[in-house]
Amino acid sequence: IRDGGYVIVHTHSSKTGIIGRWAARWAGAPVIIHTVHGWGHHDRQHPLVRKLYIWLEKRTLPFTDKLIAVSPSNVEKGLADGIGTPDDYVVIRSGIELERFGHPQVAREETRRAWGIPVDAPVVGTVTRLSPQKAPLDFVAAAAQVHAQRPDVWFMLVGDGPLRADVDARAR
Numbered sequence: 001i002r003d004g005g006y007v008i009v010h011t012h013s014s015k016t017g018i019i020g021r022w023a024a025r026w027a028g029a030p031v032i033i034h035t036v037h038g039w040g041h042h043d044r045q046h047p048l049v050r051k052l053y054i055w056l057e058k059r060t061l062p063f064t065d066k067l068i069a070v071s072p073s074n075v076e077k078g079l080a081d082g083i084g085t086p087d088d089y090v091v092i093r094s095g096i097e098l099e100r101f102g103h104p105q106v107a108r109e110e111t112r113r114a115w116g117i118p119v120d121a122p123v124v125g126t127v128t129r130l131s132p133q134k135a136p137l138d139f140v141a142a143a144a145q146v147h148a149q150r151p152d153v154w155f156m157l158v159g160d161g162p163l164r165a166d167v168d169a170r171a172r
Contacts, residue, residue: 001027008033014040018056025063034060035068035092038133039077057083070094115156122153130161137163140170 001009001024008031009024011017017034024032041053057078061067067089069075075089112119124143128134136157143155157167 001029007031010035012037014053014057018060021060021064031065032063033066033068034064035070036074036078037070038074039081040133041081042132044132054081054083057081061088064088066090068092115154117154118152122150123156124153125156125158127158130159130163130167132163134159134161136161136167137170140167143171 006024006029009020009029011020011024011032011034021032021034039053039057041050041057043050045053061084067078067084069078069089069091070093072091075086075091078084078089079086109119111117112121112123117123124146126136126139128136128139130136136159139155139157143157146153147155157171
């Protein structure tokens with residue numbers, strides 16, 4: 001970082017974000033920002049690991065010029081865990097240009113036909129990383145509960161990640 005003469009260091013993800021921000025500080029980077037796509041600490045972790053992540057985030061914050069959150073819920077969680085103040089955050093939502101993906105009605109009809117989903121059946125779907133932070137097993141559990149009451153409802157879960165085998169097993 002020092003040799004490259006970088007003016008801004010922008011990190012992503014919790015573990016590398018902490019390491020990268022400390023490295024940027026030690027290298028004397030003038031501006032350090034971090035994007036929160038979801039926090040590295042969660043309720044399913046061992047309590048000591050969770051506390052360690054929160055402690056590291058709090059210790060890294062004083063030399064982080066701004067935390068960019070991709071959603072207001074990321075800000076709320078950070079604040080609830082004592083990570084910064086509202087002034088430390090700015091929300092910049094992720095976004096996609098829908099027009100790049102063709103006509104939605106055509107895609108809808110093609111997808112229903114390909115999966116054998118009736119034209120009038122309700123469909124609930126999500127596209128996500130299959131990791132603890134995204135709670136895909138909660139989606140599968142909720143789908144099972146809804147399907148027990150409403151067998152006409154279809155569910156689609158698109159993604160990959162470390163919980164893939166668990167999600168596949170539970171979904172069947």
